[in-house]
Amino acid sequence: MKAGEEREKEEKLLHAIGELPEDMVTEAEEYQPKRGQERGRRVWFYPSSKFAAVACAILLAVGAVAGGRALYRIAVNAGPVEADSQSVLENGAMVADGDGGGDETDGQIKKTDSGADGGRQDTGAYDGSRIPVYSAKEKKRVKKYLAGLPDKYLSFQEAKDLGIIRNVEQSYLLKGKEEAYFTEQWIQFCQKIMDNRTCQEIANSSEERHDITCEAAIVIVAYTVEGDPVYDYISYINGEYYWYSDSSKDQFGGGYLDGSYRELRIITEKTKKRKRTGFYLVADSGMTDREIIKMLWSDQGYDEEKFAPVFWIEGEREDLEALRQQSRQYGGN
Amino acid sequence: MRDEEIIQLLWEREEEGILQMQKNYARYLNAVAGRIVPSYEDAEECVNDTWLRAWNSIPPHRPENLAGYLAKIVRNLAISCYKKYHAQKRGGDVVTMALEELSECIADGTRVEDHLEKKVLADAIAAYLKKKSERDRVIFVKRYFYLMEVRELAKAMQMKENTIKSILFRMRGELKGYLKKEGIEL
Numbered sequence: 161m162k163a164g165e166e167r168e169k170e171e172k173l174l175h176a177i178g179e180l181p182e183d184m185v186t187e188a189e190e191y192q193p194k195r196g197q198e199r200g201r202r203v204w205f206y207p208s209s210k211f212a213a214v215a216c217a218i219l220l221a222v223g224a225v226a227g228g229r230a231l232y233r234i235a236v237n238a239g240p241v242e243a244d245s246q247s248v249l250e251n252g253a254m255v256a257d258g259d260g261g262g263d264e265t266d267g268q269i270k271k272t273d274s275g276a277d278g279g280r281q282d283t284g285a286y287d288g289s290r291i292p293v294y295s296a297k298e299k300k301r302v303k304k305y306l307a308g309l310p311d312k313y314l315s316f317q318e319a320k321d322l323g324i325i326r327n328v329e330q331s332y333l334l335k336g337k338e339e340a341y342f343t344e345q346w347i348q349f350c351q352k353i354m355d356n357r358t359c360q361e362i363a364n365s366s367e368e369r370h371d372i373t374c375e376a377a378i379v380i381v382a383y384t385v386e387g388d389p390v391y392d393y394i395s396y397i398n399g400e401y402y403w404y405s406d407s408s409k410d411q412f413g414g415g416y417l418d419g420s421y422r423e424l425r426i427i428t429e430k431t432k433k434r435k436r437t438g439f440y441l442v443a444d445s446g447m448t449d450r451e452i453i454k455m456l457w458s459d460q461g462y463d464e465e466k467f468a469p470v471f472w473i474e475g476e477r478e479d480l481e482a483l484r485q486q487s488r489q490y491g492g493n
Numbered sequence: 494m495r496d497e498e499i500i501q502l503l504w505e506r507e508e509e510g511i512l513q514m515q516k517n518y519a520r521y522l523n524a525v526a527g528r529i530v531p532s533y534e535d536a537e538e539c540v541n542d543t544w545l546r547a548w549n550s551i552p553p554h555r556p557e558n559l560a561g562y563l564a565k566i567v568r569n570l571a572i573s574c575y576k577k578y579h580a581q582k583r584g585g586d587v588v589t590m591a592l593e594e595l596s597e598c599i600a601d602g603t604r605v606e607d608h609l610e611k612k613v614l615a616d617a618i619a620a621y622l623k624k625k626s627e628r629d630r631v632i633f634v635k636r637y638f639y640l641m642e643v644r645e646l647a648k649a650m651q652m653k654e655n656t657i658k659s660i661l662f663r664m665r666g667e668l669k670g671y672l673k674k675e676g677i678e679l
Contacts, residue, residue, distance in 0.1 A: 174637070176611050177634075177638050178638065179565070179615035182557065182562050182564075185564050186558055188634035188638065189560070189639070456655065457655075461658035461662025462659065463662070
């Protein structure tokens, strides 16, 4: 009987939707997502093969001349090499040290993946000092902070300078080293939270939680179809995660979602074609991985108050296993 | 031919109006019906019935938006066809089939109260949708008016399926609250 009533309600709605104004119906039919930045994709210039061949030849010639000059100076021991060659060497040293967390002073992206340094990646150390840590009770402050962030597409360097990481799920927007950098930043953020076991244990015991603070925060930016930024703020304070997703800069969004969670769950989905590791903030630790994935993929959608997917990494990384274990051990107690 | 001219022809009972209507909208209506009914033949039948309904209803109606007007007719016909098909598939639910048949004997197949109730509900849903952004409104209408699959919808909107699902989930929740606030109980 109850199912019959439900069915009747559904049918009423279905028929009522059939009576929507004609303009609304045709608007949906004629709607075209804006071109130019499909899913945030930049419109690249695709050169013809002839043009590419000529450009490559010029670049090779320039490179050969610069390299020759540097070699000549070294060979005749004529003092330090000139600025252009020097910067390449300096960059190489910087990358080798793995010290990419905002040490560059000129504010420009340096071509660290060229020449002999092509294999090295600027992974950088996570530095959360530029992101203020706010709890769920400080929603207004979070809103204000996110409102002050740039209302535009951030270049790699701009994001790095602000301490913001990019959503690597949109990996077609990123170069390999940029994706690696942001992924590493995210993992280090998670590691920072998980590693501090004592702090978390103490935080979880009610007697001490007012005395010791364990906190961290991060901001992840993703881009809409039109290239508008959507900022996700994630904070962690004494065992409690707070997530605030701000789409106020999205010309078609304009709202926000937020929630408090008890656990950061790491789930690897495996299909025949691909493996993907997702990071989810979960409100109820009783929720199983299977339930989360089922809700995530269901046609019904999911309730962000129960869980919020916050980051994805393509594939399965071995070094995540320890993080996964820690996450399950300490989450939600 | 422009819509106003087609409507004028229909208004003057010129059969040329039907031909022009078919020329302009056959593909569109087939696509709308095709998403709902299981076979091409059924979709074709719904579209043919739509021409007839449009011919019979103009006049007295004078739609401002012919495409939307026809889409509404074909959608309702396709849903009826779908229901009939499923009733047969379930082993010919006698009551449902009988009611279906009887409903054809009643003008419009609805009581006045039902019609009013449907109108109030439709107006409330439209008012709610008007408050939403164009993108969200389009997603809702594509999903629940045109009954597009989420995958198809995601492709059309150039968005991720999960995003579409999430938007729809949120909108359903909001609509529920909105209808409640407006004093509409289903």
